[in-house]
Amino acid sequence: MKLLVTGSSGFIGRNLVVVLKRQSDVEIVEYDLGAPESLLDEGLATADVIFHLAGINRPDKVEDYDSGNAGFTQELCERLTELDRKPTIIFSSSIQATLDNPYGISKRRAEEELLKLSEQTGIRIVILRMKNVFGKWCRPNYNSAVATFCHNIARNLPITVNDPSSEINLVYVDDVCAAMMEAAGLLTSPPKHFTSSSESVYAEITPALKITLGALVDIIHSFKAIRSSLHAPAFNDPFICRLYATYLSYLEEPDFSYELDIKTDNRGSLAEFLKSASFGQIFVSRTKPGITRGNHYHHTKTEKFLVVQGEAIIRFRDIRTEVGGQEAKVNGRRLNVIEYRVSGDKFQVVDIPPGYTHSIENVGESELVTLFWANQIFDPEDPDTYYCEVQ
Numbered sequence: 001m002k003l004l005v006t007g008s009s010g011f012i013g014r015n016l017v018v019v020l021k022r023q024s025d026v027e028i029v030e031y032d033l034g035a036p037e038s039l040l041d042e043g044l045a046t047a048d049v050i051f052h053l054a055g056i057n058r059p060d061k062v063e064d065y066d067s068g069n070a071g072f073t074q075e076l077c078e079r080l081t082e083l084d085r086k087p088t089i090i091f092s093s094s095i096q097a098t099l100d101n102p103y104g105i106s107k108r109r110a111e112e113e114l115l116k117l118s119e120q121t122g123i124r125i126v127i128l129r130m131k132n133v134f135g136k137w138c139r140p141n142y143n144s145a146v147a148t149f150c151h152n153i154a155r156n157l158p159i160t161v162n163d164p165s166s167e168i169n170l171v172y173v174d175d176v177c178a179a180m181m182e183a184a185g186l187l188t189s190p191p192k193h194f195t196s197s198s199e200s201v202y203a204e205i206t207p208a209l210k211i212t213l214g215a216l217v218d219i220i221h222s223f224k225a226i227r228s229s230l231h232a233p234a235f236n237d238p239f240i241c242r243l244y245a246t247y248l249s250y251l252e253e254p255d256f257s258y259e260l261d262i263k264t265d266n267r268g269s270l271a272e273f274l275k276s277a278s279f280g281q282i283f284v285s286r287t288k289p290g291i292t293r294g295n296h297y298h299h300t301k302t303e304k305f306l307v308v309q310g311e312a313i314i315r316f317r318d319i320r321t322e323v324g325g326q327e328a329k330v331n332g333r334r335l336n337v338i339e340y341r342v343s344g345d346k347f348q349v350v351d352i353p354p355g356y357t358h359s360i361e362n363v364g365e366s367e368l369v370t371l372f373w374a375n376q377i378f379d380p381e382d383p384d385t386y387y388c389e390v391q
Contacts, residue, residue, distance in 0.1 A: 001186075004029045004043030004087075006076075007053030011138045012092060012130075012176060016051060019177045023186060044079050049184045052076065053092045055110070057103060057143055065102045070109035077117040088124045089114060090183050095129050095169065118201065125201045126183045128176075131208055135173030135242070136249035145213065146170065146243070149220050150250040164214025171205050172242040179205040209239050223247045227258045232276040267291045268367070272378075280375040287312075287360070287368040294359035294390075301384045303352040304373040309344040311364030315390045316356045323391050337391050344369070357388040 003020060007013045008030035020028055029043035032054065043050070056068025073091075080087070093111055096104035111127055118125045138144045140151030145168060152159045175193045182194035183203060196203035222233060223244055233240050260271040268287040275281040287293055287310075297319050305314055316338040317323065323336060342348050343364070352358050362368035376384070 001025060001048050002027045002029070002046045003184075004031065004040075004047035004050045005053065006031050006040075006043075006051070007055065007092070008032050010053060011135075011144075012133060012173060013051075013053045014137050015135065015173045016053070016177045016180060019181065020186075026186075044076065044085065045083055047087045049088045049090065049186075050076075051090050051092075051180060051184070052114075055092070055107070062102050065106040066109070069103075069106035070113060073110035074113045077113050080117065080123070081121065086121055086123045088126070088184060089117075090126045090180050091128065093127050093129045095131055097129055115201065126196065127202050128179065128183075128205060129202065130176070130205070131169040131171045133171055133173050133176055135246050138173070138246075140250065146216070146246060147250070149217055150247045153217075153220050153224055154247065154250045154255070155252065159217065161213050161217055164212060164217070166213050167210050168213060168216065170209045170211065170239075171207075172239075172246075174242070175207065176205055179203070207238065211239075219243060220247055230272055230275050232274050232279075234276075234278060236278065267293060275377045277377065280373060281377045283372050283374075285368075285370050285372065287362045287370065289362050289365055289367070291368075292359050292361040295357065296385050296387050297357040298352075298354050298384045298386070300354055300376070302354060302375045305342075305350045305352065305360060306347060306371040306373075307342045307344050308347070308369050308371055310362060310366055310368035311341070311343040312360050312368050312370070313363050314340045314342060314350050314358065314360045316352075316358050317390045319355055319357055319388060323389075357390050359390045 003026055005013055005017055005020070005028060008017050009032040013030075013032070017028065017030060020026060027046075029039055029047065031040045031043055052073065054068075054072060056064055059065055059068060091111070091114055094104065094107045097107040097111060098104065114125045114127065117123055132144065132146070134144060134146035138147040140147040142148075149159055151157070178187070178192065179194035181187045182191040183196075193206055194203055195206060219233070219240070220243070222231075224247075226232060233244065235241050235244070260273060262269050262271045266288075268285060268291060270283060270285040273282040273284055285293065317336055321336040340348075340350050341363075342350065360368075360370065
């Protein structure tokens, strides 16, 4: 299949081209401002599908709206008519096409040119009236509130919100690309991001979200705070996942890395990594040779231990039992004490049930590194942790 992407260097175009290039058996002609006119000629003459994304949204002169949107679309339609070609055209329009501002009017006129072409030739047209599209590679401080907020908040730059209660409609760029792929018949699975009816050339991109600017800013600020609070947001919310991915894409490259707050004592060191009300807490420790951590139990808190470096013995005892004497052994194991010998050579998870006092001892010659997960965030006011020696 041969494809033409106009506006291939724009925000949506760059994302779409990356996705299209992962497809097998497709040839892509990428065209944008400054590209040789021969590329456009080639695309119009050969493409089975045209993704028409090129347009103007922040021109120097108002009249450029019309020439860059309606005028260029009219030119494409005329050239396709002259070539007697009928590719599917998927057009990136805007929800502003219903408004009487210069940009909206130019987009509506572009739609009308495509509808006229469809009536005259029977060509298949799909018009996607884009909401505010967000995601990686969108230009900040231009025409995207999400891009501006993510870029500026990540860099401690000021942002302006005139009315926090004002609502904004959002769609994610990956969902836009998926909708376009579905509209073009390039995905074999049932459509998830593209809905239309046989009676209309207009189609909807899903999922979409309406959110106030104030709530949007608060969420992005919470992303920045994760590095200090360690509190992860609700990633089970697809919008939060998409927005967080977008925020990270605006970090400056030297800022990809950050250090954790390390607590050190005679046993070694420990650092909290990430915590969430929905999944609990992750932390990591380094333990010196011969040192034992733990010797405590919990009533409700449960944990998972995973040794990633070194050798250790993890021991348990039900607190309802007494510790057997040194001579009381069964098959070499002390009575009432369960032992697991673990090492970083074999990733083995050990569950810590409630009501069992437990410990982990570094029995190797090198430092022991352990990853811990707890189902509850540590609360110093109610730690649910009670000292009790395993043996």
